[in-house]
Amino acid sequence: MNDGFKAFWAVLTVLAVIVVFWYAACIPMNIKGVLTEQERAGAEVQPPSAKDRRDMSEFGLVLNNSFAIPATWEQDRPRLPAPHQVAVEMWETTVQKKITSKRSLIYHGWVTLSATMLGFVIGTGLGILLAVGIVHSRVMDLSVMPWAIVSQTIPIIALAPMIIVVLYSVGIQGIIPKAVISAYLSFFPVVVGMVKGLRSPDAMQLDLLRTYSASRSQGFWKLRLPASMPYLFTSLKIGIAASLVGAIVGELPTGAVAGLGARLLAGSYYGQTVQIWSALFAAAILAACLVGLLGLVERKVLKRMGMAQ
């Protein structure tokens, strides 16, 4: 109980430090824009010349114009929006908007989530199949594994437009190209984790099965597969986060129609930093929820299997 209490305060302290740091960072980041606005509104600004201000450091400007500090947290289009501005924007675009609205973050989040889930399922399935092949066949181990590793060294941002263009040219568009990019990112951690997991039984465990003259498939179903479960869940948690990144990246080159990636892109087109940040937070929250959900499933499954106490 006492430990839980301590942990709670530790989490709260870290959060408070981040928020304080964020507010503090807003001041120098936004001061120039604020001073320009204040000058237009007729306020006395030091130095009065816009040219002088441009050459001055942000910190100097803050010291000279401390009266303008509160305004750095209230700009319409700040360079760095303050936490409460992002929070308000998120509140307005989730709770106060109809889900069907094109400005609803829930709508965009759902578009991204559906592509993420489809890609995750494809990537996980592919990853497990490849891992099974790699563990059981030396030829596959030698031929597939290097390509799987090479595939992850190519920046996805460079590859995503190609995938979309190639698939579009054969008439595939919509959710599938995004899911393909998602799957491309998420299969890898599953392959690596499952190969390790399927190989985790030690020599003694394998010898024991040999003394029963067990077949390879019996060894797989009764020993290798259950032994790999903890590894699988660890990989799935990494994989689903990668899936989400893949889906968002997949939304960028399509011309930004819908999805969290589209919100990011539209926000940067129109200088709507608050919108960008709220889309970023939506993506982060979504990822946290997905990983958390998998963690819950992991605990339930491992407990049921008797592998967690």
Added chain:
Amino acid sequence: MNTESTTQPVIEARQLDLTFQTNDGPIHALKDVNLTVDKGDFVSFIGPSGCGKTTFLRCIAALETPTGGTLTVNGMTPDEARRNRAYGYVFQAAGLYPWRTIAKNIKLPLEIMGYSATEQDERVRNVLELVDLEGFGGKFPWQLSGGMQQRASIARALAFDADILLMDEPFGALDEIVRDHLNEQLLALWARTEKTIGFVTHSIPEAVYLSTKIVVMSPRPGRITDVIDSPLPKERPLDIRDTPEFIEVAHRVREGLRAGHADDE
């Protein structure tokens, strides 16, 4: 079964040789090993590490293949014997599957060998009783002590009722008190089931206390230096270890071990 099979040795090794090819050159793990084990024997293999006692047990189990000589188990090659479910093997670690309950762990070989569900339940009940673990079938391995886990692994080896029980330092990782208790239980189990037991150990008292036949081995190359037929009675309370007969056998084992070491230094 004809009358011949009752007199046929359970395990017979003639001029058995095994050389491992390693990066540091060949290692002579077993050299010219001759041994006959009869039905119902309790045979201990004792010697320092590297003497080939475990390797010999693994040869019997067809986990290693000898490079020379002959080895028969129940009159068959070790491979055939394994396919005929001739032996149960107990490793140094219990090696229970953490995701299976004790009962399900014992069912593992039965599932693989295709026993019916009712027969599986029946056998699990019997062997749990044999190793004194009634009522623990529904527990997971982590809920049991090390000694209990090792008993469960013995139950698993007994489940399909092989004639031979091969044990590779099964109590090596346990403390002395638990070990004494398990040794006592093992003797009781051996008396009840009349199995032939091959038992690897590096403890002299354990070997002398348990065995009807003690095989003393020495390393480089792994070979048998002495085979002692124990004069101790079959009925053995723990305090038999203080009798002159026991001490005499232990002394002979120690001498054998020393002799094996002498030509090494």
